[in-house]
Amino acid sequence: MKTKILHIALITSLMMSCQSQKSWKTDIYETSASGNQLTKIDAVKPVENSIKIKLNPAQRFQKITGFGGAFTESSAYLLNKLSKENREKVLKLYFGEDGADYSLTRTTIASCDFSLKHYTYAPVADDKELKHFSVQEDMDDLVPMIKEAQKISKNGFKILASPWTSPPWMKDNNAWINGKLLPQYNETFALYFSKYLTEYKKLGIPIWGITVINEPHGNGGNWESMLFTPKEMTDFVENFLGPKLEKDGYGNVKIFGYDQNRSELKNWVDEMYRSEKSSKYFAGTAIHWYDSTYKIFEDKLQYAHQKNPSKHLIQTEACIDGDIPKWKDDSWYWSAEATDWGFDWAKEEEKYLHPKYVPVFRYAGDIIGCLNNQVDGWIDWNMVLDKNGGPNWFKNWCGAPILVDPEKDEVYVTPLYYTMAHFSKFIRPEAVRIGFENPDSDLKITAAKNPDGSVAVVVFNPSEQAKNIEISLENQKIPVRISAKALQTVHLTF
Known part of the structure; x- marks a missing residue:
C-alpha cells in the first residue's frame, strides 16, 4: 500500500514539475x-x-475592454464608393481574424463634422414625445457598414455611441453649434437616447455604451456641439438619462461622462462620482488626446482611476488632425513632420504642448502610456478617409489608418493601421x-x-x-x- 501511495505521489510531483x-x-x-x-x-x-x-x-x-476605431458617415460613404472587392478588403483588415480584429468601436448619434451634412433623428420642433423620431438618415451608409463589419467579425465588437449635439430646437440658441440644453427638454433628450437604442436594436445593432455628449467644452464654435459643465452633465445623468434608460430596459447600457481632453479630468470625475446615486449611473469616463502631441497626463489618469477604481476609463477619440494626410508615403508617418490643430487653439503659454511629432510614435506611445495608467480601452477616430482627409462638411481634415481614392478605387493602408493592430489583434477583451x-x-x-x-x-x-x-x-x-x-x-x- 505504501509503495502504491509513493508511486502516485511521484507521478503527481512529475506532472506538477512539467506544468511549472x-x-x-x-x-x-x-x-x-x-x-x-x-x-x-x-x-x-x-x-x-x-x-x-x-x-x-x-x-x-485593469481588465481590458478593447481597441478599435469609429464608424462615421464619412467612412461609410467612402466604402460605398469603392468596388465590392476593396470594400470587403478594408472591412476584413479591421474586423477579420487575419486583420486587426477590432473589439471596441465608436459611432455617432446623428451628425458630426465627419458627416455629409447636418442632420438629426428628431427634426420636428417641440416634438416632446419624439413621434417623428427616425434613424433613416443612417440607412444609406452608416448602418450597412456596421452590419457588414458584424458579419466579418467572428469575435464581435462593442459599440460606444456619442451625440455631438441634441436636435437644435432643444437648445437655448436653436443652433447646431454651441448652446445648452434647455431645462424643459431634459426628459425629451433622455428619450432621444432611448429611442436611438431601440431603433438600432431593431436593426440588429446592440449599443454597448453611450457618452452624454462629445466634447462638452465645445470645439471653438466650428461644428456640431452642445455645452455642459460637469455639474450640468451629472445632474442630467442622475435625474433624467440614467433613470430613463433604466425604466425603458436599457439599464445595462453603459453611460460615460465627460468625453474630452485629459487635462480637465479631475473636475469631471469629482462631480461625476460625487455621490452614490451619481456613481450608480456612470459606468466610467471617456477621454480624448488633443491637449498635447506628446503628454499622456499620467497624473490625471491615475487620479480618475483612484477616484472610483471600479469604473471604466476609455480613450474614445484620437487622430492626426493638423494636416491633409500623406498618400502612399510611409516615410511621412515615421517622420517628425505632423502638426496638430491644437497648436492653433492653445493658449500662448500652452503651445509648447503641441510640437511637431512622428505619427506612429504618437499613436504607439499614447496607447502604451494610457494602458500603463489604467485606461482599459482605446478608440481611434475615423476608420477610413479620402486623400484629403475627408469628406468633412467643415473641411476639418484629418488622417485615418486607411485612406482611399474612390475615383480610382485605390486603398492605402498607412503605418497607423499596423500600429493599431499591434494592440487590437493581440490584447483581447477581458485581458488583464x-x-x-x-x-x-x-x-x-x-x-x-x-x-x-x-x-x-x-x-x-x-x-x-x-x-x-x-x-x-x-x-x-x-x-x-x-x-x-x-x-x-x-x-x-x-
Whole structure:
C-alpha cells in the first residue's frame, strides 16, 4: 500500500514539475520605419548585455475592454464608393481574424463634422414625445457598414455611441453649434437616447455604451456641439438619462461622462462620482488626446482611476488632425513632420504642448502610456478617409489608418493601421494588464495576459538604434531583437 501511495505521489510531483516548466511558444511581429508591416520575424539567439525585461503576471491591473476605431458617415460613404472587392478588403483588415480584429468601436448619434451634412433623428420642433423620431438618415451608409463589419467579425465588437449635439430646437440658441440644453427638454433628450437604442436594436445593432455628449467644452464654435459643465452633465445623468434608460430596459447600457481632453479630468470625475446615486449611473469616463502631441497626463489618469477604481476609463477619440494626410508615403508617418490643430487653439503659454511629432510614435506611445495608467480601452477616430482627409462638411481634415481614392478605387493602408493592430489583434477583451520591470528608459513597454492564457508584450523602440532584449516569464528567457524606430508585439502561447 505504501509503495502504491509513493508511486502516485511521484507521478503527481512529475506532472506538477512539467506544468511549472512549460515552454512558451513565441511569435514576434514587427512594424518598423525600415519597412516591416506587422511582419512575423525570426527568433534570435541570446546576446550578452541585452536589456532584461521581467514580466510579473502576479501583478494585475485593469481588465481590458478593447481597441478599435469609429464608424462615421464619412467612412461609410467612402466604402460605398469603392468596388465590392476593396470594400470587403478594408472591412476584413479591421474586423477579420487575419486583420486587426477590432473589439471596441465608436459611432455617432446623428451628425458630426465627419458627416455629409447636418442632420438629426428628431427634426420636428417641440416634438416632446419624439413621434417623428427616425434613424433613416443612417440607412444609406452608416448602418450597412456596421452590419457588414458584424458579419466579418467572428469575435464581435462593442459599440460606444456619442451625440455631438441634441436636435437644435432643444437648445437655448436653436443652433447646431454651441448652446445648452434647455431645462424643459431634459426628459425629451433622455428619450432621444432611448429611442436611438431601440431603433438600432431593431436593426440588429446592440449599443454597448453611450457618452452624454462629445466634447462638452465645445470645439471653438466650428461644428456640431452642445455645452455642459460637469455639474450640468451629472445632474442630467442622475435625474433624467440614467433613470430613463433604466425604466425603458436599457439599464445595462453603459453611460460615460465627460468625453474630452485629459487635462480637465479631475473636475469631471469629482462631480461625476460625487455621490452614490451619481456613481450608480456612470459606468466610467471617456477621454480624448488633443491637449498635447506628446503628454499622456499620467497624473490625471491615475487620479480618475483612484477616484472610483471600479469604473471604466476609455480613450474614445484620437487622430492626426493638423494636416491633409500623406498618400502612399510611409516615410511621412515615421517622420517628425505632423502638426496638430491644437497648436492653433492653445493658449500662448500652452503651445509648447503641441510640437511637431512622428505619427506612429504618437499613436504607439499614447496607447502604451494610457494602458500603463489604467485606461482599459482605446478608440481611434475615423476608420477610413479620402486623400484629403475627408469628406468633412467643415473641411476639418484629418488622417485615418486607411485612406482611399474612390475615383480610382485605390486603398492605402498607412503605418497607423499596423500600429493599431499591434494592440487590437493581440490584447483581447477581458485581458488583464500585468506588471513588468524595464530598466531601459528609451523602450516603452506594456504587457497583458489574455483570457486564453496567452501573454502579449508590446515593445516600442523610438530610438535610432536596434536593441537586444531578453524577456523573462516564469522560468523561461526569450531573446528578442527590435529594430530602430519600431514597434513589436511578442505573443507568448503554450
